[in-house]
Amino acid sequence: MESDVDALTAAGASQVFTDDADTDPRKRPGLAECLASLEPGDVLVVPSASHLSHAVTHFVTTVSALSAQGVAFRSxxxxxxxxxxxxxxxxxxxIAALEALRRRLVSVRTRAGMASAAAEGKRAGRPTVMTPEKVAMAVELRNLNRPITHIARVLGVSSNSVQRALAPLPRTVDRVD
Structure with missing residues (x-):
């Protein structure tokens, strides 16, 4: 965020408007204030087009409206x-720049969704098949020197799942001075 402000200032921006990263992309008071303050002859400068819009169609509509008002756009x-x-x-x-914008917006939305899920305690990816009970059983069978393939067959999971579950946890070293 600070680097964006520095880049805009270096590009000659006389005013810089910002929104919090947590702000809903469709309800951005800083952007609304910025767009309302523009007059014919002004140039709206943004670090990236993805900072202006949440979707390519919204971007095209916004830039068209700015152009109709006599406001230039610079990314x-x-x-x-x-x-x-x-x-x-x-x-x-x-066209290539619009496609790159579309990909960047998808990436931004994906990262925001993953961050939101992580904040709620959810983990990305498929859930593990190794429940605590299965891990305990795998440890017990391994202590009886059963092969990984046998353990996997008994538990009804893949050998890789058993290996991941039985992988030694990183050891911590207690340092005594």
Whole structure:
């Protein structure tokens, strides 16, 4: 966030508007205040187009509305998406930049969802098949020198699941000075 503010200041921004990272992307008071303050002849500068919109369609609509108001748009990360008088860009570059924006927005939403799930105590990925009871049984069978494949067959899981469950935990070393 601070590096974005520095980049905008270095690019000549006279005002910098920010929103908290936790803010819902569809309800951003800083962005709303910024857009309301723009006048014809202004240039809206953003570190990346993904900071302006939550979806590519919203981005296109927003930039079109800005253009209709006489406001130019400049993205520091995606020059092909900039508007204004001196922006003669190959259409293929614009399409490639929009696709890159779409991928970046998907990534941002995915990371936000994973962070939200982690905050609720949820773990990403498939749930483990090795319940505490199965782990205890696997340990007991391993102590009886049973092979991993036998343990897996008895428990009804894969050999890899048994190996992961029986993998030694990282040992901590107590240091005595």
């Amino acid at each position: 520091l990360a995606e020059p092909a998406l900039c508007t204004g008088a001196a922006t003669a860009v190959d259409p293929a570059e614009v």
